Amino acid sequence: MPLNAVARRYADHTHHWFERLNGWFVRQAKRHFPEWYWRREIKKTQKRFGKILEAEKQKGDWKRYSVAEEALDSLTENAELELSWLDSKSLLARAHKVGVSLSDVALPKGKILHWEEGNGPGQRYLHYDSFRSLHKLVEDAEKELRKERKENWESWSKILVSVLAAIASLIGVLIGLISVLKK
Numbered sequence: 001m002p003l004n005a006v007a008r009r010y011a012d013h014t015h016h017w018f019e020r021l022n023g024w025f026v027r028q029a030k031r032h033f034p035e036w037y038w039r040r041e042i043k044k045t046q047k048r049f050g051k052i053l054e055a056e057k058q059k060g061d062w063k064r065y066s067v068a069e070e071a072l073d074s075l076t077e078n079a080e081l082e083l084s085w086l087d088s089k090s091l092l093a094r095a096h097k098v099g100v101s102l103s104d105v106a107l108p109k110g111k112i113l114h115w116e117e118g119n120g121p122g123q124r125y126l127h128y129d130s131f132r133s134l135h136k137l138v139e140d141a142e143k144e145l146r147k148e149r150k151e152n153w154e155s156w157s158k159i160l161v162s163v164l165a166a167i168a169s170l171i172g173v174l175i176g177l178i179s180v181l182k183k
């Protein structure tokens with residue numbers, strides 16, 4: 001078998017292996033780090049379509065340019081809706097952790113719900129105004145919780161230091177008594 005054929009066969013095999021491994025990493029990233037994955041996809045899509053848009057602009061083909069621009073808008077909108085859904089989900093988890101409820105937030109003007117419909121079945125995300133208000137409430141609650149924990153830690157550390165000082169002084173007294181009694 002000629003050397004070029006062997007090299008080509010080896011290159012095809014390693015390329016296939018790399019593609020499978022890369023696909024696995026992407027699936028794992030999408031599963032375990034969805035925010036990172038979707039932000040990465042938005043950047044990649046904008047970069048890819050940026051080159052296409054620039055090429056069409058250079059050619060002066062405005063029809064293809066507008067079609068590519070609409071496709072870019074559609075793809076980035078879908079990814080941004082996915083990010084909004086993930087951000088809403090994580091904010092609600094944080095709110096639950098600190099005891100803040102969505103009912104504590106006023107409804108946005110002209111809306112009857114805090115939610116907007118997403119692009120998938122059952123995928124809803126918080127309206128921008130509701131998200132901002134809930135985020136502020138959660139931040140304030142987390143700040144208050146950190147303050148309480150710090151104060152609690154400070155009071156326990158003061159008690160612990162005073163107990164340790166008393167134990168150290170008792171040990172000193174015992175050493176002194178033992179030395180006096182030995183003489």
